[in-house]
Amino acid sequence: MLHVDILKANSLKATPQRLCILDVLKNHGHATLEDIERFTKVQFPTLSLSTIYRNIDEMLKKEILTEIKLVNKKEYYEIKKENHTHMVCENCGKIEDFIIDTDEIIKKYQTSTCSKIHKITISFNSTCKECL
Ligand SMILES: [Zn+2]
Numbered sequence: 755m756l757h758v759d760i761l762k763a764n765s766l767k768a769t770p771q772r773l774c775i776l777d778v779l780k781n782h783g784h785a786t787l788e789d790i791e792r793f794t795k796v797q798f799p800t801l802s803l804s805t806i807y808r809n810i811d812e813m814l815k816k817e818i819l820t821e822i823k824l825v826n827k828k829e830y831y832e833i834k835k836e837n838h839t840h841m842v843c844e845n846c847g848k849i850e851d852f853i854i855d856t857d858e859i860i861k862k863y864q865t866s867t868c869s870k871i872h873k874i875t876i877s878f879n880s881t882c883k884e885c886l
């Protein structure tokens with residue numbers, strides 16, 4: 755789906771700024787607010803950090819983007835996709851996505867704790883292929 759259509763489907767105007775933020779996230783996978791500012795500056799030199807943040811926040815509320823929290827790291831944003839976990843290289847900081855089946859884990863702990871688990875967030879600290 756094109757970014758323009760994703761925004762429209764969520765009744766958000768497809769402004770050049772929003773499209774630019776989505777492009778940055780598409781190209782970089784995961785990015786912090788500062789990363790996004792650095793890359794959007796190329797196209798929009800006057801775009802302020804607060805405007806960028808406001809746009810991100812709107813897209814978070816519509817669940818176009820998701821926020822990921824990694825231990826000892828800043829908040830990262832990414833375009834929402836299938837539920838996945840993150841592998842973070844301790845050496846170069848690269849974040850890679852991979853999918854593990856968490857349904858069984860959720861079922862097991864939901865039963866044993868008699869609670870409702872909404873979301874499971876897993877991240878692995880690793881050394882990536884390039885750094886090895
Ligand atoms: Zn690495």
Ligand SMILES: [Zn+2]
Nearest residue numbers: 784832840851
């Ligand atoms: Zn991810």
